[in-house]
Amino acid sequence: MDLGQFLSIFISSVFIYNVILSRFLGLCSFIAVSKETKPALSMGLAVLFVISMSSIITWLIYTYLLIPFNITYLRTISFILVIAAFVQLLEILIRKFTPGLYKVFGIYLPLITCNCAVFGVAVLNSDMFFVNNKAVPGSFIYSLFQGICVSIGYTLAMLLMSGIRERLELCNIPKSVREFPLAFVIASLMGLAFMGFNGFKF
Amino acid sequence: MPNRLKVAVSPHIHKPVSVSKIMWSVSLSLIPAGIAGAFIFGFPALWITVISLITAVTTEAVIQKLTNKKISIKDGSAFLTGLLLAYNLPPSVPFWIPVVGSFFSIAIGKMIFGGLGQNIFNPALAGRAFLMASWPSYMTSFTGPLKFDAVTSATPLALLKEGKPLGDVSYMDMFLGLRGGCIGEVCIIALLIGAAYLLFRRYINWQIPFTFILTVGLFTWICGPRGFLTGDGIFHVLSGGLILGAFFMATDYVTSPLTINGQIIFAFGCGLLTAIIRLWGGYPEGVSYAILIMNAATPIIDRFTKTRVYGIVRY
Amino acid sequence: MTEKQQNRCFQEFIKGIIRENPTFVLALGLCPTLAVSTSVSNAIGMGAASTFVLIGSNLIVSLIKKQIPEEIRIPCYIVIIATFVTVVELIMKAYSPALNRALGIYVPLIVVNCIVLGRAEAFASKRTFVHSFMDALGMGIGFTLALMIISIIREFFGFGKIINYPVSYNFHPALVIGMPAGALLVIGLLLGFFNLIKQKK
Numbered sequence: 202m203d204l205g206q207f208l209s210i211f212i213s214s215v216f217i218y219n220v221i222l223s224r225f226l227g228l229c230s231f232i233a234v235s236k237e238t239k240p241a242l243s244m245g246l247a248v249l250f251v252i253s254m255s256s257i258i259t260w261l262i263y264t265y266l267l268i269p270f271n272i273t274y275l276r277t278i279s280f281i282l283v284i285a286a287f288v289q290l291l292e293i294l295i296r297k298f299t300p301g302l303y304k305v306f307g308i309y310l311p312l313i314t315c316n317c318a319v320f321g322v323a324v325l326n327s328d329m330f331f332v333n334n335k336a337v338p339g340s341f342i343y344s345l346f347q348g349i350c351v352s353i354g355y356t357l358a359m360l361l362m363s364g365i366r367e368r369l370e371l372c373n374i375p376k377s378v379r380e381f382p383l384a385f386v387i388a389s390l391m392g393l394a395f396m397g398f399n400g401f402k403f
Numbered sequence: 404m405p406n407r408l409k410v411a412v413s414p415h416i417h418k419p420v421s422v423s424k425i426m427w428s429v430s431l432s433l434i435p436a437g438i439a440g441a442f443i444f445g446f447p448a449l450w451i452t453v454i455s456l457i458t459a460v461t462t463e464a465v466i467q468k469l470t471n472k473k474i475s476i477k478d479g480s481a482f483l484t485g486l487l488l489a490y491n492l493p494p495s496v497p498f499w500i501p502v503v504g505s506f507f508s509i510a511i512g513k514m515i516f517g518g519l520g521q522n523i524f525n526p527a528l529a530g531r532a533f534l535m536a537s538w539p540s541y542m543t544s545f546t547g548p549l550k551f552d553a554v555t556s557a558t559p560l561a562l563l564k565e566g567k568p569l570g571d572v573s574y575m576d577m578f579l580g581l582r583g584g585c586i587g588e589v590c591i592i593a594l595l596i597g598a599a600y601l602l603f604r605r606y607i608n609w610q611i612p613f614t615f616i617l618t619v620g621l622f623t624w625i626c627g628p629r630g631f632l633t634g635d636g637i638f639h640v641l642s643g644g645l646i647l648g649a650f651f652m653a654t655d656y657v658t659s660p661l662t663i664n665g666q667i668i669f670a671f672g673c674g675l676l677t678a679i680i681r682l683w684g685g686y687p688e689g690v691s692y693a694i695l696i697m698n699a700a701t702p703i704i705d706r707f708t709k710t711r712v713y714g715i716v717r718y
Numbered sequence: 719m720t721e722k723q724q725n726r727c728f729q730e731f732i733k734g735i736i737r738e739n740p741t742f743v744l745a746l747g748l749c750p751t752l753a754v755s756t757s758v759s760n761a762i763g764m765g766a767a768s769t770f771v772l773i774g775s776n777l778i779v780s781l782i783k784k785q786i787p788e789e790i791r792i793p794c795y796i797v798i799i800a801t802f803v804t805v806v807e808l809i810m811k812a813y814s815p816a817l818n819r820a821l822g823i824y825v826p827l828i829v830v831n832c833i834v835l836g837r838a839e840a841f842a843s844k845r846t847f848v849h850s851f852m853d854a855l856g857m858g859i860g861f862t863l864a865l866m867i868i869s870i871i872r873e874f875f876g877f878g879k880i881i882n883y884p885v886s887y888n889f890h891p892a893l894v895i896g897m898p899a900g901a902l903l904v905i906g907l908l909l910g911f912f913n914l915i916k917q918k919k
Binding site: 222223224225226227228229232274275276277278281282285286316317320321324325328376377378381382383384385386388389390392393396 | 745746748749750752753792793796797800801803804807808823826827829830831832894897898899900901902903905906907909910911913914917
């Protein structure tokens with residue numbers, strides 16, 4: 202476990218393999234919620250919380266349940282169930298105990314249940330930090346850190362995109378590319394810009 | 404009948420400055436660098452610039468014709484984009500590279516957003532990033548200045564990245580442009596003459612270029628190769644496309660923030676990203692990527708540096 | 719089966735291909751569309767896998783829709799879908815490991831593909847067994863066709879190949895089209911193009 206590893210996880214999951222611009226996970230929510238800055242930020246916060254929690258939970262399940270009983274082929278089914286249940290539970294708890302927080306990001310939680318990004322990170326963690334069904338040293342910390350970095354990348358892309366789309370409200374965009382098509386083109390240009398980080402070495 | 408009345412809040416001061424005048428002035432101020440490039444690299448440099456200009460202007464005219472809009476190629480913005488794109492290309496690229504690049508710059512970088520003044524990214528840099536990702540081998544092979552009779556030679560930054568000796572390129576050579584590089588970025592003195600004209604006419608302000616260059620210089624000096632404060636800041640300022648980028652591309656009205664505070668944040672971000680990519684990134688040069696990334700952040704910067712409207716309660 | 723019923727079945731099948739094309743019209747399930755459309759063979763593999771999951775989950779959901787309690791229907795659908803995805807994963811690992819490697823994490827990610835859940839929720843939970851099957855088949859084929867269109871474009875411009883055969887040595891493909899940024903560009907321009915056609919009509 203060293204600093205270089207953490208830095209490379211950070212750069213690669215925030216910029217190079219940005220969860221939205223490069224891996225295309227959570228694209229639906231990216232296009233749908235990025236019309237204004239405030240909801241985009243709240244969504245980013247919600248995703249950050251859910252992804253970090255689900256990274257922990259799925260790591261625990263994978264290490265202490267799926268591997269010892271040799272049932273790793275149940276990964277897909279168990280991860281998606283646990284994530285769905287966890288998000289539902291979280292929504293209920295937040296609504297009950299902290300109505301203020303619920304107003305800020307609780308309403309986005311149902312959207313996250315089926316967000317590919319959450320599930321994708323869980324699968325990615327179990328692919329990257331487990332070799333031949335054995336956890337690599339420090340895999341727990343790496344998984345959690347990767348989860349956090351992926352959500353930072355998600356929030357960054359959301360924030361930039363929402364700012365751009367707020368500005369585009371005032372523009373005279375050709376009719377046929379309004380909304381979706383242009384959002385994709387902008388995302389593509391952002392992806393081109395982020396390519397500047399390719400091949401990072403420390 | 405169209406509404407001929409213009410309603411505006413006082414005071415009304417008329418300044419004989421128009422968009423097209425600014426565009427043509429910026430283009431004019433870039434001419435010395437182009438002439439220098441043509442002298443340093445020979446005929447191909449001129450050839451590429453002309454192809455790029457023709458494609459850019461034609462693309463804009465054709466798209467406006469097809470979408471039944473007023474053809475506005477006389478305002479000089481397409482000309483400027485074509486010029487800037489050509490200046491960002493190595494002189495040895497095949498002729499179709501500026502064609503594809505200019506077409507992408509104008510069509511995807513600008514017209515798809517609705518034309519002049521509405522694009523988010525600097526069109527020329529978007530075109531360059533597209534070319535860079537598509538044909539990296541052409542975009543990173545440079546011919547040296549004619550003086551050295553060299554067939555190919557890497558740019559000083561590329562040599563630095565690969566850890567090779569820089570040879571006998573002095574600061575003076577770099578200042579005059581006697582090094583490998585893109586057509587319009589090499590001759591610093593010619594660029595500075597153009598920049599001085601723009602600053603004098605107040606078409607650009609000093610905050611963006613100054614902050615940008617200073618940040619790159621300081622950061623590369625502080626994070627040197629042999630530890631703290633051992634970097635060669637002057638080398639980094641003079642090499643690559645920093646001067647071209649800082650004076651002529653980061654200052655683009657459309658894609659940079661509105662307020663002075665916003666512009667300083669923008670320029671600082673550009674400088675920091677440039678230095679980070681140069682020092683640790685996979686590419687030798689980061690100016691264009693840094694400006695593109697900060698272009699994407701411009702609306703957000705604008706949002707948070709909005710001047711407070713008098714009498715409105717802040718919440 | 720009367721002629722009218724047959725006609726109805728055919729309608730359910732054909733709508734997924736053009737009028738309600740999941741990718742270009744409904745804009746659903748874009749993550750795998752963009753990620754695996756780098757070559758036509760990947761696209762066909764992904765399309766086939768998704769079609770299998772779609773048909774399986776639609777059939778089961780329409781069969782047991784009466785037994786599923788209203789409140790927990792979504793988790794039930796997810797379990798059904800995840801089961802079929804696991805089946806696909808295991809089959810693919812056993813019979814074409816190369817395809818499995820090429821598709822990577824996007825195979826398990828079929829489980830969160832909005833098309834599958836969307837069809838289960840919007841169609842199969844209300845309609846008959848036969849109609850659900852036709853709907854799933856149509857949607858699956860529509861999805862596969864869309865994937866193939868995108869991948870043909872990307873393979874040609876990005877790698878200079880048509881279904882794995884190089885076009886010409888003088889053709890310099892724009893590598894970026896094969897990269898993620900190019901995928902976003904191609905889908906954006908295609909969606910714009912289809913909008914243009916729709917407006918012209």
